[in-house]
Amino acid sequence: MTPGPGPGEGRSGEDRVRLVRLEGAVNVRDLGGYPTTGGGRVRWGRVYRSAALHRLTAADLATVEQLGLRVVYDLRTEAEIERAPSLLPGGVRCERLAIGGSAARTRELTDLVVAGRLAEVPPDFLARVYDAMAETGAPTFGRLLTGLAEPDATPALFHCTAGKDRTGVAAALLLSLLGVDEAVILDDFELSAVHYTDPKMARLRRRLDGTDVDVERYRAVFGAPREALGTLLAALTERHGSVQGYLEEAAGTAPDLPERLRAQLVEPLGQG
Structure with missing residues (x-):
């Protein structure tokens, strides 16, 4: 159960929702409201966090414009961006912060699934x-x-491509520095199963209807299991003492980064 407002729920009784509904993009979510x-x-x-933004409609662009975005950070590789360049409202600055590795590993997993070699996929893939990703992408995070x-x-x-792996890790690091409880962070991560995995699986079922392909085996590719992120957070804590320690040691961030983030992004309860 997601603490605070979940998909489609009001924000503390206000007429706002966590999910930003767009026709041409999925898994677009506001990270606000968490205690x-x-x-x-x-x-x-x-x-906000999201999947790729290359299929936005005119109505989507109007919706995104209403968010008042100043900057969009694109975590995809140059090759991914070339294949699917983002569509953004005018005046929004785009910064490319490529985090590689996960896309290639996901393709590797997809190839095994398509070949029917799911048994070769390690459970902790x-x-x-x-x-x-956390080790090689630390400076970018x-x-x-x-x-x-x-x-x-x-x-x-x-955002990245699916809005669940690179984006999910980035969101977890941010929420951790803001002082959000780990259980809540994992709950937020799992929302990708609702807003990315389940719709993706539904489209696959329609596409492969009438074939003998076991669509469920693709869940290993498109899933967002909280155990995977939980394992990462535990590993970072074991190696560096905390998420903050990881970022200071592996990424070279300043010791006052959490304080500066909280000054910008945290408010007392009852405000907003």
Whole structure:
């Protein structure tokens, strides 16, 4: 159960929702509303996460424009961006912060699934992908989080292709620095199963209807199991003492980064 407002629920009784509904993009979500240590909560309308933005309709662009985004951080590789360049409203700055590795590993997994060799996929595959991503992508995650801490840096949005792996890890790191409880962070991560995995599986079922392909085996590719992210967070804590320690040691972020992020993105309960 997701603490605070979930998909389609009002924000503390207000007429706002976590999910931003777009025709041409999925898994677009506001990271606001989550409680933080010290009696605060993440501000609504400051940071969004999403999947790729290359199929936005005119109506979508109008909706995105209403979010007032100042910057969009694109975590995809150059090759991914070339295949599917983002569509954004005028005046929105786009920063490319490529985090590689996960796309290639996902293709590797997809190839095994398509070939019917699911037994060869290790049960901790995604956890391994996330761990490798955190180590090789640490400087990029650090730049993203440092950028979000700048005055007047938000509203902002960060995204990858599916909005669940690279984006999911980035969101987890951000929420951790903001003081959100780990169980809530994992709940937020699992929302990708609702807003990405389930729709993706439904489209696959329609496409493969009448064939003898077991569509469910693709869930290993498109899933968002909380165990994978939980394993990563535990590993970072074991190696670096905390998520903050990981970012300082592996990404070179400043010791006051959490404080600066909270100043921008956390408010006392009852405000907003």
